[in-house]
Amino acid sequence: MKKNNFDLIIIGGSAVATASGIYASRRKINFCVLTDSWGGEVVNSGEIDNYPGFIQTNGLKLSQTFKDQLKFNHVDLREGVKVESIKKREDIFYIKTNQGGYTSRTILLGTGVHPKLLNAENEKEFRNKGVSYCSTCDGPLFRNKVVAIIGGGNSALESALMLSDIAEKIYLLTIHKKLKGETIYIEKINQDPKVTIIYQADTKGFLGDKVLAGLEYVDKKTIITKKLFVQGVFVHIGVVPNSSLAPKEVERNNFGEIITNKLGETSLKGFFSAGDVTDIPFKQIAIATGQATIAVLKAIQYLDKI
Numbered sequence: 568m569k570k571n572n573f574d575l576i577i578i579g580g581s582a583v584a585t586a587s588g589i590y591a592s593r594r595k596i597n598f599c600v601l602t603d604s605w606g607g608e609v610v611n612s613g614e615i616d617n618y619p620g621f622i623q624t625n626g627l628k629l630s631q632t633f634k635d636q637l638k639f640n641h642v643d644l645r646e647g648v649k650v651e652s653i654k655k656r657e658d659i660f661y662i663k664t665n666q667g668g669y670t671s672r673t674i675l676l677g678t679g680v681h682p683k684l685l686n687a688e689n690e691k692e693f694r695n696k697g698v699s700y701c702s703t704c705d706g707p708l709f710r711n712k713v714v715a716i717i718g719g720g721n722s723a724l725e726s727a728l729m730l731s732d733i734a735e736k737i738y739l740l741t742i743h744k745k746l747k748g749e750t751i752y753i754e755k756i757n758q759d760p761k762v763t764i765i766y767q768a769d770t771k772g773f774l775g776d777k778v779l780a781g782l783e784y785v786d787k788k789t790i791i792t793k794k795l796f797v798q799g800v801f802v803h804i805g806v807v808p809n810s811s812l813a814p815k816e817v818e819r820n821n822f823g824e825i826i827t828n829k830l831g832e833t834s835l836k837g838f839f840s841a842g843d844v845t846d847i848p849f850k851q852i853a854i855a856t857g858q859a860t861i862a863v864l865k866a867i868q869y870l871d872k873i
């Protein structure tokens with residue numbers, strides 16, 4: 568039977584887990600990494616041109632390199648382990664998972680985020696039948712098709728640029744009066760002949776019989792309900808932090824993000840966190856790995872003291 572009591576358990580299978588796993592292994596800590604699956608949002612990141620050390624890479628390659636780096640450092644990585652809840656009693660954390668229980672003296676949570684739903688009519692019915700939340704994963708299914716992207720931030724803009732190489736036509740629907748992402752993306756989108764931007768469009772529901780045929784939105788300028796006939800829709804309207812598994816004593820902000828100080832400590836002693844699941848304002852791989860490095864070093868210092 569596999570060992571299940573540790574001094575440190577890192578939860579997550581992506582940027583945070585890699586950076587913290589490397590440091591913990593080099594310090595010979597009694598630890599493991601638990602993740603439901605490997606890759607996280609890194610694997611969905613498409614082209615990555617802003618991670619130091621790599622002039623150009625992509626999410627698939629980088630997440631494989633991350634995994635190889637953990638393997639190289641002999642990290643005990645346990646995939647397929649979904650953590651359901653964590654409770655602390657008398658300085659020990661009790662972790663309930665789909666694969667049995669674990670105990671640990673410290674936790675480093677790097678569980679990232681999941682996409683926010685639009686809560687539009689028929690959204691659940693058409694999920695994976697035309698409605699997707701991941702352009703990198705599902706984009707190639709829409710070659711030469713007409714698609715819509717809902718959202719006006721970086722994820723939506725990156726999705727539009729990626730789909731521009733694949734789809735025949737792209738409608739970008741934003742509820743706002745202007746796009747909100749990085750200028751470089753906005754400039755590219757504005758010059759892309761395949762992309763039509765529809766401003767102040769409030770998507771209300773999805774249309775079709777078994778497979779998606781289109782969507783319905785309210786044009787907020789005229790308050791007229793309009794239909795758009797598309798074969799695919801990509802929803803990129805924000806994310807929800809995967810923080811519900813943390814003990815109730817761990818403070819979250821109004822968005823559900825875990826509040827950490829600059830050392831990765833939370834309001835609960837021995838419970839550390841890093842990356843997209845935290846209240847750090849910018850969600851990027853370099854930030855997640857940097858934050859994770861600080862948090863794991865602080866966790867090791869904490870272990871040394873107790």
Ligand SMILES: Cc1cc2nc3c(=O)[nH]c(=O)nc-3n(C[C@H](O)[C@H](O)[C@H](O)COP(=O)(O)OP(=O)(O)OC[C@H]3O[C@@H](n4cnc5c(N)ncnc54)[C@H](O)[C@@H]3O)c2cc1C
Pocket residue numbers: 578579580581582583584601602603604605606607608609610611612613614615616617618648649650651677678679680722725809812841842843844850851852853855
């Ligand atoms: C479309 C897109 C494009 C992006 N492009 C870039 C870019 O170009 N450059 C850049 O720097 N950043 C980019 N990002 C952001 C970047 O992907 C994130 O900042 C980074 O992945 C955060 O890493 P993380 O380790 O905090 O979380 P994640 O990568 O989200 O990983 C979380 C991990 O935790 C696991 N997990 C979650 N819940 C549980 C649970 N209950 N039990 C066990 N395991 C669990 C998940 O399976 C996953 O492995 C992009 C993101 C998206 C969505």
